[in-house]
Amino acid sequence: MEFHVWILVFITCLELTSGDLWTKWWTYQGISGPDYWGLLNKEWNLCSKGKHQSPVDINPKTLVYDPNLKPLRLDKHRVDAALMNTGHDLLLRVNSTYEPYFTFTGGPLSYKYRVHQIKLHFGRVDQIGSEHSVAGRPFPIELQIYGYNHDLYNNFTESQSMPHGIAAISIFGMIGEEKNTEFEILVQASQQTIFKGDILQIGGFSIFHLLPDTDSYLTYEGSQTQPSCMETVTWVILNKPLYVTKNQLSILRQLHKAQEGLPQVLMENNFRPPMPLNRRTIRTNIAPKKQEQNCGVKKITFYEVNDKYKVT
Numbered sequence: 001m002e003f004h005v006w007i008l009v010f011i012t013c014l015e016l017t018s019g020d021l022w023t024k025w026w027t028y029q030g031i032s033g034p035d036y037w038g039l040l041n042k043e044w045n046l047c048s049k050g051k052h053q054s055p056v057d058i059n060p061k062t063l064v065y066d067p068n069l070k071p072l073r074l075d076k077h078r079v080d081a082a083l084m085n086t087g088h089d090l091l092l093r094v095n096s097t098y099e100p101y102f103t104f105t106g107g108p109l110s111y112k113y114r115v116h117q118i119k120l121h122f123g124r125v126d127q128i129g130s131e132h133s134v135a136g137r138p139f140p141i142e143l144q145i146y147g148y149n150h151d152l153y154n155n156f157t158e159s160q161s162m163p164h165g166i167a168a169i170s171i172f173g174m175i176g177e178e179k180n181t182e183f184e185i186l187v188q189a190s191q192q193t194i195f196k197g198d199i200l201q202i203g204g205f206s207i208f209h210l211l212p213d214t215d216s217y218l219t220y221e222g223s224q225t226q227p228s229c230m231e232t233v234t235w236v237i238l239n240k241p242l243y244v245t246k247n248q249l250s251i252l253r254q255l256h257k258a259q260e261g262l263p264q265v266l267m268e269n270n271f272r273p274p275m276p277l278n279r280r281t282i283r284t285n286i287a288p289k290k291q292e293q294n295c296g297v298k299k300i301t302f303y304e305v306n307d308k309y310k311v312t
């Protein structure tokens with residue numbers, strides 16, 4: 001009960017503080033954590049009331065094959081960007097004046113989306129970290145590439161609250177031996193963005209080479225996974241992981257979420273837990289195995305997680 005009293009005090013404070021200050025107060029743990037985001041700020045009430053929220057757990061058995069889903073198409077050129085420690089996450093922000101724009105389209109998307117930023121969510125231990133999960137199992141890290149609808153809107157901020165405003169490509173990271181060159185650039189650079197507010201310029205970064213080599217994906221309509229939880233995001237989750245090393249993860253786990261000089265708390269575990277799918281469908285372009293016909297009885301085939309994805 002006392003817990004709730006606390007929250008009310010927070011809301012009273014809200015009216016007295018400036019919006020900007022307030023937006024820095026949400027966290028991933030405790031009384032300003034995901035369960036309370038919707039109560040912290042009226043503009044965030046979708047975080048608690050929304051029925052199309054993200055992330056979600058993906059139950060392979062309920063995936064629906066959609067033969068109309070074509071492969072995603074991404075630009076291939078390199079971009080100039082800035083790696084930032086936001087206190088909530090590690091973020092690679094593409095230079096907004098950089099041309100040519102880096103865009104993606106195709107797949108489930110009817111519009112062209114211009115990449116604005118890439119966010120990293122990761123855990124303190126290898127068993128947790130990603131926001132989306134598969135068959136109840138999270139991955140140690142998830143990379144999310146956010147683009148805004150460049151056909152209809154002017155910028156990311158405007159798009160966030162508009163229909164079909166945002167598309168996000170999600171990549172799960174799994175532990176492996178080999179290093180992806182681009183991911184390694186982010187990891188090395190992160191050693192210079194240890195504290196909140198630290199920024200490091202990264203020139204000639206290849207978003208394309210961060211992506212696993214696959215045309216298969218899952219897609220559903222959802223939301224931003226941070227306040228204000230706007231339900232304007234088309235999610236495209238790639239069906240192959242990016243391999244990351246244990247050493248790379250341990251470097252990321254050294255990031256802090258406070259400014260230098262303040263009492264330090266590690267950034268790790270910066271993920272929102274899965275939200276109910278409700279009536280939404282998760283579609284995929286992975287063709288099911290040919291259905292066998294036996295004496296006129298059609299066998300129903302299900303999707304299943306690959307052995308590699310099973311908990312070891």
Ligand SMILES: *[C@@H]1O[C@H](CO)[C@@H](O)[C@H](O)[C@H]1NC(C)=O
Nearest residue numbers: 080081082095096097098201
């Ligand atoms: C973005 O790119 C432009 C043109 O290349 C450059 O002049 C500018 O300094 C860059 N901005 C940042 C924040 O890196």
Ligand SMILES: *[C@@H]1O[C@H](CO)[C@@H](O)[C@H](O)[C@H]1NC(C)=O
Nearest residue numbers: 096153154155156157158159
């Ligand atoms: C985004 O676009 C809107 C509409 O044109 C404009 O009012 C706003 O200032 C822009 N925001 C940024 C951050 O550029």
